[in-house]
Amino acid sequence: MSAEATNPEARPEARPELRRRGRTRIDLRRLGRAALLGPAPRDRLPDAIGHVAEAHRAHHPDADLSVLHRAYLLAESSHRGQMRKSGEPYITHPLAVTLILAELGAETTTLTASLLHDTVEDTEVTLDQVRAEFGEEVGFIVDGVTKVEKIDYGAAAEPETFRKMLVATGNDVRVMSIKLADRLHNMRTLGVMRPEKQARIAKVTRDVLIPLAERLGVQALKTELEDLVFAILHPEEYERTRALIAAQAGSDPLPGIADSVRSVLRDAGIAAEVQVRPRHFVSVHRVSLKRGELRGSDFGRILVLVGENADCYAVLGELHTCFTPVVSEFKDFIAAPKFNLYQSLHTAVATPDGYVAEVIVRTRQMHRVAEAGVIALGNPYATGDHADGDEERADPTRPGWLARLLDWQRSAPDPDTFWSGLRAELAQDREITVFRADGGTLGLPAGATCIDAAYAQYGEAAHGCIGARVNGRLTSLGSRLSDGDTVQLLLSHDSSSGPGADWLDHARTTAARIAITGWLRQHPDGATPTTTPARAPLSVVGARGGGGNAVADLPDATVRLAGCCTPVPPDAVAGFVVRGGAVTVHRVGCEAVARMRALGRTTVAVHWRATADCRVTLVAESFGRPHLLADLTEAIARQGVEVVSATVEPPVEQRVRHTYTLLLPDAAGLPALMRAMRNVPGVYDVGRA
Numbered sequence: 234m235s236a237e238a239t240n241p242e243a244r245p246e247a248r249p250e251l252r253r254r255g256r257t258r259i260d261l262r263r264l265g266r267a268a269l270l271g272p273a274p275r276d277r278l279p280d281a282i283g284h285v286a287e288a289h290r291a292h293h294p295d296a297d298l299s300v301l302h303r304a305y306l307l308a309e310s311s312h313r314g315q316m317r318k319s320g321e322p323y324i325t326h327p328l329a330v331t332l333i334l335a336e337l338g339a340e341t342t343t344l345t346a347s348l349l350h351d352t353v354e355d356t357e358v359t360l361d362q363v364r365a366e367f368g369e370e371v372g373f374i375v376d377g378v379t380k381v382e383k384i385d386y387g388a389a390a391e392p393e394t395f396r397k398m399l400v401a402t403g404n405d406v407r408v409m410s411i412k413l414a415d416r417l418h419n420m421r422t423l424g425v426m427r428p429e430k431q432a433r434i435a436k437v438t439r440d441v442l443i444p445l446a447e448r449l450g451v452q453a454l455k456t457e458l459e460d461l462v463f464a465i466l467h468p469e470e471y472e473r474t475r476a477l478i479a480a481q482a483g484s485d486p487l488p489g490i491a492d493s494v495r496s497v498l499r500d501a502g503i504a505a506e507v508q509v510r511p512r513h514f515v516s517v518h519r520v521s522l523k524r525g526e527l528r529g530s531d532f533g534r535i536l537v538l539v540g541e542n543a544d545c546y547a548v549l550g551e552l553h554t555c556f557t558p559v560v561s562e563f564k565d566f567i568a569a570p571k572f573n574l575y576q577s578l579h580t581a582v583a584t585p586d587g588y589v590a591e592v593i594v595r596t597r598q599m600h601r602v603a604e605a606g607v608i609a610l611g612n613p614y615a616t617g618d619h620a621d622g623d624e625e626r627a628d629p630t631r632p633g634w635l636a637r638l639l640d641w642q643r644s645a646p647d648p649d650t651f652w653s654g655l656r657a658e659l660a661q662d663r664e665i666t667v668f669r670a671d672g673g674t675l676g677l678p679a680g681a682t683c684i685d686a687a688y689a690q691y692g693e694a695a696h697g698c699i700g701a702r703v704n705g706r707l708t709s710l711g712s713r714l715s716d717g718d719t720v721q722l723l724l725s726h727d728s729s730s731g732p733g734a735d736w737l738d739h740a741r742t743t744a745a746r747i748a749i750t751g752w753l754r755q756h757p758d759g760a761t762p763t764t765t766p767a768r769a770p771l772s773v774v775g776a777r778g779g780g781g782n783a784v785a786d787l788p789d790a791t792v793r794l795a796g797c798c799t800p801v802p803p804d805a806v807a808g809f810v811v812r813g814g815a816v817t818v819h820r821v822g823c824e825a826v827a828r829m830r831a832l833g834r835t836t837v838a839v840h841w842r843a844t845a846d847c848r849v850t851l852v853a854e855s856f857g858r859p860h861l862l863a864d865l866t867e868a869i870a871r872q873g874v875e876v877v878s879a880t881v882e883p884p885v886e887q888r889v890r891h892t893y894t895l896l897l898p899d900a901a902g903l904p905a906l907m908r909a910m911r912n913v914p915g916v917y918d919v920g921r922a
């Protein structure tokens with residue numbers, strides 16, 4: 234583990250072993266071989282690893298335990314003779330770390346690497362040997378953990394430390410998972426260290442590892458680490474909190490409330506498990522700072538576990554019917570998951586005797602992910618192995634925030650920029666996914682704009698971005714993106730193009746901010762006038778930009794086509810009345826429809842307006858170039874369409890707009906006509922006027 238491994242004083246008992254290099258090498262080689270070939274019965278794991286095997290089997294009944302057996306034997310024989318500061322044999326440490334991970338449901342590869350995580354750093358075992366015996370993947374993870382441990386943690390909140398650590402993980406969160414479990418075991422056994430050293434390690438844990446645990450969604454590790462740090466760094470508050478918890482132990486109203494919830498759900502015929510979850514110490518402390526004097530129901534929460542997603546909303550319905558809900562406390566993290574994959578419904582209900590109890594409702598699968606985060610998602614390289622239905626969201630080895638961070642950290646000009654960027658990224662608590670018009674997706678923080686998407690997709694080439702289409706509609710670069718939007722970015726090939734200073738007002742991601750700031754510094758005179766301002770009104774109509782073709786069975790209601798499923802004729806559609814009286818139209822198969830129906834929202838019938846008119850007016854938006862008009866009219870003529878009139882407006886910011894009124898032999902030919910016009914070089918948008 235880092236602190237011990239890099240600091241000779243940390244594990245004094247272990248170091249003399251390592252100093253006697255010659256003898257140690259021979260002994261360990263011999264022991265290692267003996268252990269691997271030796272008489273240990275193959276059909277039974279040694280007792281020491283029995284707990285790990287049991288915990289692993291509980292989550293993965295079909296797991297192959299023989300590889301764990303081999304890893305254990307190598308780790309045990311190579312660490313033999315080394316002691317922890319506590320006086321225990323060193324092997325107890327990798328075993329404890331592995332048990333923590335096994336209990337959280339980590340897969341076999343992670344557990345194998347975890348058993349071996351200190352061998353390359355602290356024993357004669359080499360990385361090549363690990364690779365040869367356990368494969369590239371285990372070798373890669375062990376190498377990552379070894380690199381992380383070589384980084385000096387001496388200077389607690391140093392941005393450089395954190396940067397190096399993230400880079401050392403090689404993008405693989407399994408390395409971080411092992412690092413977190415390693416730190417948890419070391420924090421649990423920190424009592425044997427001198428107080429100054431305890432405080433130093435606790436501070437790094439607070440500044441670096443707890444935020445990481447939070448981001449990776451490993452709630453179980455995060456809460457325990459928080460309490461351990463709290464006890465070391467704030468002993469008086471810790472003691473006061475402990476006393477508070479002890480004092481209310483006899484008069485806890487939550488078990489009674491849980492009973493009433495149980496009977497309400499039983500009467501409603503909903504199969505659910507209802508638990509009382511005590512808050513951890515830091516949580517009690519935080520609540521007491523927020524609410525002043527604590528009441529009995531503040532010391533824990535009610536947790537309701539169900540089988541299916543839809544059951545969550547059914548439970549919510551019953552709770553809100555049979556108790557008095559505190560509406561301001563309701564949060565739907567199922568429909569809008571947090572950045573770290575966490576999903577649950579949160580609410581609070583008031584009981585007849587005046588208590589307010591917080592209630593969390595989730596499925597058992599959501600619970601597993603809430604507790605163990607990325608660790609619960611299984612082997613990230615095995616396709617289809619992870620959480621049901623989460624395929625499109627979860628690449629646990631490379632969560633969006635980590636990928637972004639690893640990308641921009643290289644271009645951060647100084648540690649201060651890195652640190653402020655990092656804090657900003659960590660403060661984002663939700664992530665959105667937008668679709669690239671050319672295929673693929675971009676993960677961005679909530680609130681990101683087209684400018685952020687441009688830099689995420691094109692890097693420095695985004696300096697030449699002059700416009701964007703969102704869901705087919707031309708929009709300003711400063712427009713905020715929503716989850717599920719499709720974004721197409723329009724780049725100028727004119728090398729003199731560059732960002733305007735106002736782009737910084739719209740850039741939310743650190744990557745975009747660093748790139749824009751760098752460009753502006755190199756171009757103190759600013760961009761050429763053709764490329765600014767980013768917020769210039771760009772008004773173009775697209776056939777899909779609005780609800781024009783859909784008619785709702787509600788007189789005078791404004792109709793809006795939902796961005797999530799972009800319905801077009803002749804899709805079967807359903808509408809919902811949203812705030813302000815407008816009707817949002819979704820395809821009937823859209824997830825949002827199921828979700829809103831589950832919430833009891835009624836649908837409004839919607840039909841498509843018949844389009845029989847053969848005379849249409851189309852607007853083509855293009856980059857100005859010679860022969861554009863000729864090429865466009867030729868494309869129109871080739872479709873057998875007659876031009877009734879044409880207007881060409883003078884170019885604005887390199888863009889020109891042509892408006893054509895056309896006579897089509899058959900309205901059905903319109904999509905093909907528009908496609909043909911869009912295919913003309915330079916044309917980036919064609920829409921109905």
Ligand code: MN
Pocket residue numbers: 234235326350351415
């Ligand atoms: Mn360790």
